[in-house]
Amino acid sequence: xxxxxxxxxxxxxxxxxxxxxxxxxxxxxxxxxxxxxxxxxxxxxxxxxxxxxxxxxxxxxxxxxxxxxxxxxxxxxxxxxxxxxxxxxxxxxxxxxxxxxxxxxxxxxxxxxxxxxxxxxxxxxxxxxxxxxxxxxxxxxxxxxxxxxxxxxxxxxxxxxxxxxxxxxxxxxxxxxxxxxxxxxxxxxxxxxxxxxxxxxxxxxxxxxxxxxxxxxxxxxxxxxxxxxxxxxxxxxxxxxxxxxxxxxxxxxxxxxxx
Numbered sequence: 001x002x003x004x005x006x007x008x009x010x011x012x013x014x015x016x017x018x019x020x021x022x023x024x025x026x027x028x029x030x031x032x033x034x035x036x037x038x039x040x041x042x043x044x045x046x047x048x049x050x051x052x053x054x055x056x057x058x059x060x061x062x063x064x065x066x067x068x069x070x071x072x073x074x075x076x077x078x079x080x081x082x083x084x085x086x087x088x089x090x091x092x093x094x095x096x097x098x099x100x101x102x103x104x105x106x107x108x109x110x111x112x113x114x115x116x117x118x119x120x121x122x123x124x125x126x127x128x129x130x131x132x133x134x135x136x137x138x139x140x141x142x143x144x145x146x147x148x149x150x151x152x153x154x155x156x157x158x159x160x161x162x163x164x165x166x167x168x169x170x171x172x173x174x175x176x177x178x179x180x181x182x183x184x185x186x187x188x189x190x191x192x193x194x195x196x197x198x199x200x201x202x203x204x205x206x207x208x209x210x211x212x213x214x215x216x217x218x219x220x221x222x223x224x225x226x227x228x229x230x231x232x233x234x235x236x237x238x239x240x241x242x243x244x245x246x247x248x249x250x251x252x253x254x255x256x257x258x259x
Contacts, residue, residue: 019230023256024068026223026235027202029163029188030151032123034113035072040259043068048252054244056095062088063252066106076118080111087139107140108132121155143172145179163188174212182208196227204239217246231258 022033025043035041044067052059068082084106091100111129130146147169154162167184183206190200202221207214223237232255239250 020227021231021233021256021258023225023233025256026225026237026252026254027188027200027221028204028239029165029186029200029202030113030125030127030149031163032115032118032125032151032153034074034076034115034125035070035078035258037072037075039072041070041072041256042259043070043256044254046253046255048250050247050250052241052247053094056093058092058094060090060092062090063106076115078113080113082109082111083107083134087135089139102136102138104136104139105134107135123153125151127151141172143176145169145171147182149184159192161190163190171208171210174210177211180209180211182206198225198227199223200225200237215245216243218242219246232256 019036021041022031023041023043024030044065045063046065048061048063048066050061050063052061063084064086066082066084068080070078070080072078087104087106089102092098109129109131111127113125113127115123115125117124127149128146129148131144133140133142133144135142147167149165149167152164152166154164156162163186165184165186165188169182169184170179171182172179184204185206186202186204188200188202190198192198200221200223202223204219204221206217208217219239219241221237221239223235225233225235227233235254235256237252237254239247241248
């Protein structure tokens with residue numbers, strides 16, 4: 001069974017390296033599994049494209065690679081570092097057609113995942129994280145941010161897997177005066193297709209309580225992963241905005257490998 005999506009491998013996390021790779025991609029959901037102790041793992045977009053159309057502008061983001069490096073500290077804890085070395089953000093004025101393009105690296109995000117409950121059907125992990133403002137203005141917001149996620153994975157009958165993903169973020173105010181909370185929620189349903197492929201569908205939402213104005217976003221997400229061998233996974237997917245405040249679409253192709 002492909003262990004590609006959140007929850008599918010929640011109960012195989014403590015097995016030896018021969019167990020199939022378990023990852024936090026391709027969907028927005030986090031898995032409850034961790035990388036085996038003493039093991040390295042990389043999970044990355046090979047390419048992604050995001051389009052966000054607003055009344056006055058259209059913003060397109062091209063991300064060539066977006067690697068997350070993981071290292072297993074114990075059988076129930078790993079350390080994760082995410083950094084995108086090359087992004088392109090292209091903004092188009094919809095009335096004049098004038099374009100502005102920014103190129104550069106992204107912000108650095110450091111995460112610690114710890115699995116603290118592993119039952120027969122339910123597993124739970126906690127993921128505190130912090131984002132360092134390493135990206136240039138226009139690609140990033142030049143601010144320190146962070147938060148904590150609490151993924152919960154439930155094994156259902158007929159090999160279905162359900163993952164909930166509550167998350168509390170501390171984001172920078174748009175006017176630069178301080179920080180404010182944002183609440184993220186998702187529900188992810190995954191099911192293997194044969195022995196190597198896994199299909200997942202997901203509903204995601206975010207309420208960003210910025211003092212300037214509250215921004216509510218929602219998307220419907222779909223993803224397919226394929227287990228090439230126990231240590232190598234390929235994936236593709238798409239996220240589609242359900243309201244005007246959410247980017248119209250994001251499509252991506254990715255790869256994960258355990259060393």
